[in-house]
Amino acid sequence: MLSEKMARALNEQLNAELYSSYLYFAMAAYCRDLGLNGCARWMEAQALEELSHAVKFYDFISERGGRVLLSSIEAPPSRWDSPLAMFEAVTKHENKVTGLIHQLVDLAIAERDHATNNFLQWFVSEQVEEEAGVAEIVQRMRLTGEAQGALFMLDRELGQRVFTLPPGTTLVAPAAK
Ligand code: FEO
DSSP: OOOHHHHHHHHHHHHHHHHHHHHHHHHHHHHHHHTOHHHHHHHHHHHHHHHHHHHHHHHHHHHTTOOOOOOOOOOOOSOOSSHHHHHHHHHHHHHHHHHHHHHHHHHHHHTTOHHHHHHHHHHHHHHHHHHHHHHHHHHHHHHHTTOHHHHHHHHHHHTTOOOOOOTTOOSSOOOOO
16 A cells, blocks of 8 residues: 555656656647657657556556546647757756656655555666667757758658557556456
8 A cells, every 4th residue: 555645756756747748749749840750750659658657657556555646737838949959858858757756766765665666666767768768869969960961861760769568558447357
């Protein structure tokens, strides 16, 4: 059973994951507006991935006897100065999310809540992967500079991304036992 404090913190993270999804859909829409359909596709996949993270929190809170409480999702920005500025904003956002996950782990350890700590370790690894993936895109985008041809090629490459559910994740509620 989750402590009240832990349940509240996990519900806040559920909100943060939904906001992440919302933010990446906003970025996808911005890319579509610029005609960067590959970047848009990458962002749409990212938005769906965040939704799957939210579902993981939703399932875990319920499974541990907690009450899922949904709160308002902040409106994300709708424009950025450039595609590079947008990906830099992704880096900043993911760094923030990593900090939030680490705070949750600290709380789970303080409460000796081993099950929650174990659940959160998946997210600790996921954040390492996400940060590395975005850092690579930012680096490559910086290298393209003003070169439209290079940006077009990178856009095409990013458009290859396909959303796949992380292992052990589902977007529908598990069947009743
Ligand atoms: Fe759900 Fe991008 O972390």
